[in-house]
Amino acid sequence: MADEHKSTFSRRGFLKGAGVAAATTAVESANALAREAQAAAQPDPTLGPGALPVKLRINGQDHAVTIEPRYTLAETLRNNVGLTGTKVVCDRGSCSACTVWLDNVPALACMTLAIDATGREITTIEGLATGDTMHQVQAAFVKHDALQCGFCTPGMIMSCAALLERNPNPRLADVKHAVSGNLCRCGTYPKVFAATLEVAQQRQQTAGLVGLTTGKEA
């Protein structure tokens, strides 16, 4: 892809800055290196401006779509794939309503070209639940009423769930940091914090219980 090396570079920078857990970073770096090597070996093909067939892996399933290279991932998910859980609010990377995961790392779908997401594992809000069973963070949002109009909620949940993956024991300040880019006009923040911290606490307790039953420290 035309901008593969660019996006890889910036994403690595982001990962470094975000202080991702070491194991994830190692895997990420290996993938990134492989992509860079591939990009160096092959000259960038010219794509577009017309539509072209693209395969996207979304929530564990392959989707074949015909899109123009200029389509953002957010537009493509919503208009071409029909996954409208990902919201577009500012369309310029300043509100995080469109947050999805690319290879399990939060990314702004309105600032990502869909063709740059080929070969990546895309996770949207629709992919977080297991069937009809909500992800823990989703359930906690409902329990704490961490949503009102709900338009920021998918992005907010994607940010919070990702935080708990990389930091299983966050403090309030960590949650605030994780959603510092997620704008909400209804004022759900206090309950977003409470919901996320409660999931972290539940997971700690569960881990503690497992530790007890196996006789090992959690």
Add this chain to the structure above:
Amino acid sequence: MPLEIITQEQEQGAQPGAKKVPNAAKPEPQAVHQDVAAPPVASKDSGPPKRSESFVFGIPQNGLTSKQREVPVDEPPPLARNADLRYIGKPTARYDGPAKAMGKGKYTADVQLPGMLYARMVDASVPHGRIVSIDTAAAEKLPGVRAVYVVQHTYGLAELRDPKQETPSRYPLIRYAGQPIAGIAAVSPQIADDAAKLIKVQYDPMPFVVDRTEARAADAPAVFPGPADAAGSAGGGGGPKGVPQVGNVHGPQRKQTGDPAAGFAAADVVVESEYFTQVQTHSALETHGFVVDWKPDEVTVYASTQGTSSVRNDMADVFKLPKSQVRVITEFMGGGFGAKFGIGNEGAVAANLSRMTNAPVKLMLDRRQEHIVSNRPDSHQKLKIGAKRDGTLTAIELTSYGTAGVGTGAGTAGPATNLYTCPNLLTEEYDVFTNAGPGAAFRAPGHPQGCFAFEQAIDELAVKLAMDPIALRDKIDENQARRVERQLIVERTNWRNRRPAGSDAGPIKRGMGVAQSVWYRFVSMNSSCEVRVSRDGSVELMSAVQDLGTGTKTMLAIVVAEEFGIPPGQVVIRIGDTRFPVGPDSGGSVTAGSITPAVRNAAYQAKQQLFAAVAPQLGTTPDNLHLAEGRVLFKNDPSRSYTLKQITGKLPTDEISARATRGPEYAKEKLTYGGVDYVELAVDTETGRVHVEKVFGAHDCGRPINPTGVISQINGGILQGISYALFEQRIMDRKTGYMLNANLDNYKILGAREVPEIEIELVENYIAQSSTDAAGIGESAGIITLAAAIGNAFFNATGVRMRSIPMTPANVLAALGKVPGQPGQEVQA
């Protein structure tokens, strides 16, 4: 804002000119006395048959009493206090929470229909001027474009009293940059965007003015060639009509009681100052938008709206359609805050494009357009208050100027008029036209501005009188709920440890302050619903009323659940569709107080029908049956009971249903609601940053139905209030007439890191006015008070009064006298 109980009549044609302006189609709220249709002498005989009932009354903290009321015989028995109920008043999870959390909720922006086209609005690139020509040929030729519609009439602007004053023109005159000109429908949003760039508009530019102060000058460019008026929407807003207009200055709306001059002469102490507030944009996360599917037999409109009824009325009006051929659907809605009533320009354009293309058309505004099409007007207020040595108010005088751009509705006198008892009052409110997007109702229209000035002036009065600000309010405030709320603040916060102003020696200065709000009990009679019970035990509620994210669905499920004795999750709520009985438009905190009594009454009547239908088969009489904990019980035989399903299984038909409509309030009384908010903050006097650290809010909304949802809304009001006080500001470029910060990267709203610790206490207030006694919380939920409370806490921290918002670092440093060449604000006592 009148204090009378309000009936919002939604019928069209009640007002001349309604056909031209969708937003004007809603008559302004009019003070309608409850029994206006029935003369007092005949009222007992001509109304529906009534019975006398004893209602719980008052505020628990003050000790509850009872109140005798005459109620229609088909209404249910009075509800007990919340503590004695099963579901009402108990924290309940949001009905549509899982759908929203899982990304399954379909908002208008998410609607996709077979063959749907995507539309883009093209808007004006000059702030004032005549359109000479519009060339759409290149856009129309672009492959994938299906239609271009050129706007013939622009909605939302004030209209000239004498239309002949406008120089005739083929196209509507452009009066603000961003005014809609045309719409394009294409097979993809990207092609619609491409085509938008191909529309060539030639303007004959005219002089313009975007600054309120400059617009008041005698030689300022005239925004309108003569006097013009704008109506409010179902959410309020809109200024007075027919007032004097000189140049761009529309007004005053003058209101006087008593003799203000004599009041000031009798005062021992007078405070007098000027206050300034900025323009705030609504910034709902879902932009305004519609999907219109125009079919010959029915036009279906998916709308991001606060009023399905308002959209249907406008569609019928503008397109000369019978209402029976218009269906409006709002299943999920991404926030409104007052800006979304009627079809607006975007709805009209989408409908025209759908009609032209014979295809469904989706038109969502982009974020820039969202910032331009509506706002909370700014203000410049001159306020003077006189008081006796003991705090008794003797006179209030307020003059306010504000710009709602090309609209009106910048008045700020609500708090000064309605918070406290004062025998002598004079308010003069002026709208100043500018070449900027129209103001609109925005969460407690006029009140955050008015409260910022008025509640700081009351604090200033307390300083002058050497009184505790809460003690002063205890002296002058007759509202019983606010009295309890102030007491909660004294008991539950650091208030008793409050120090003299400017006590901290270092650069970080801490302080605390309070401010109070007032809002009004508005009730819409367009509040109907149907409750269905099926043979399999299903219970459904249907109404056209919408849920903006305020939790309407949950609230209604709770009310039905209480009546049937089943958990709220077992009630199916179907709302936001005009195929169901008409619902109130959600503005002015009208929804809860209007629709919940109708819902409870319908549920009760459906239950009575059920009992009547099955009692003979059970060998008993209907009045021997009641429902609790999901079971049908026999009053005369506690050992006998059936499940609801066993009972409904005995129904002679598949389904029974009852429909109910909101009846008048039980008694004609002037009722208001209020909240008191307490703020602790720190001012960094070196950087100019204000950190709000703690907010304690005590609020009254009648009988809370779902405390969880009420608290969520109050959180939102408080955070929007902090955002208004500290961050938000529309910036207009005087040279180009453009809004410079029309997106969320430059228009700063509060984010996660600016959220303080918040504690909220709900004060139950039983008023014995309807079968639920519920009331809305949207307006009085903190948005009114926070700027004033922050201002008062800022003074307590620094000894300096902030008389203008937003309190950005630059403005704070200037007020603290730390900017060379700027004198700073006066330091008070």
